[in-house]
């Protein structure tokens with residue numbers, strides 16, 4: 001299919017989003033409804049409230065997006081819905097909505113991995129970005145380095161052994177009383193602060209192990225904050241700045257290691273909500289330049305959760321050339337890795353499961369540590 005029109009649906013966390021995207025990268029129409037107001041009183045995302053808000057908003061938003069584009073479901077080539085990983089109630093709302101629309105309109109369903117949406121989003125913004133590239137995926141639930149070798153072909157080079165980096169930003173914001181959502185608030189406070197006033201640990205910096213760790217950093221922020229007698233605005237800004245610098249140093253160090261481990265990369269790419277942080281973008285850009293690699297970061301709205309990246313992941317799948325797809329007998333299929341088999345199963349059945357955990361690279365080894373996300 002050369003220029004498919006895809007309806008994308010995203011509901012895996014606290015953004016309800018719907019988009020219509022074409023294979024030629026045109027974003028025909030889109031809506032993103034944040035639930036910040038619902039979750040702010042609780043200082044974090046409450047899964048049940050998120051799922052209910054998705055139920056209330058999704059159907060009207062689909063109608064709005066189709067209306068704005070002046071099309072109906074009959075004009076759409078496929079419905080792409082996030083099928084995981086994420087908060088399971090919300091994922092189920094979006095996936096079931098996508099299934100109902102696909103079934104009702106007689107269109108194919110594409111059950112999209114949310115992480116794949118983030119991983120391919122830089123190619124929606126930048127047509128010149130070719131495979132393979134090294135991707136640093138930094139969000140509220142994930143902190144991974146991936147070798148992106150092609151559509152459906154992801155090699156996990158590193159992940160976090162405890163907290164995701166976005167989680168560390170959010171918890172730091174909570175400790176410092178900066179409010180919700182945490183990441184942008186910490187960035188604003190850090191811009192005013194003196195990062196050198198507090199000495200904070202940089203977990204796994206220089207380690208032979210490829211992975212990330214942020215739990216010790218977050219605990220150190222808590223200890224330093226509790227030890228401050230007055231807890232002034234300056235204290236708050238300085239500690240936010242020290243945290244952001246330590247976290248950035250860890251990201252740069254681990255990414256430098258991955259550049260050496262994945263020398264075939266043609267670019268260093270960053271995606272996910274934390275990629276909207278300007279200090280982190282600047283540090284990664286410097287690292288890419290020092291290694292002779294182009295640095296690619298999607299526009300800010302495409303870094304945080306949205307449905308255009310989900311529709312785009314669907315478009316990438318539908319526009320794979322026949323040569324890129326595998327044509328094998330059923331017996332031969334059994335010998336394939338899950339990533340390879342994915343290329344045969346371009347379209348999903350209406351029984352596609354909602355998955356709270358869904359690693360992009362099923363072959364990646366488990367890492368030490370508790371609470372590790374997919």
Ligand code: KG4
Pocket residue numbers: 013138139140141142165166167169170181182183184187272273274275276277278303304305
């Ligand atoms: O990708 P995303 O929108 O949702 C997930 O899939 O998790 O990422 C949300 C995360 C949150 O932890 C949020 O605090 C963080 O991204 N974030 C930031 C910034 N903007 C969002 N972290 C640091 N600096 C920012 N400017």
Ligand code: ZN
Pocket residue numbers: 114118139140272273304305
């Ligand atoms: Zn996300």
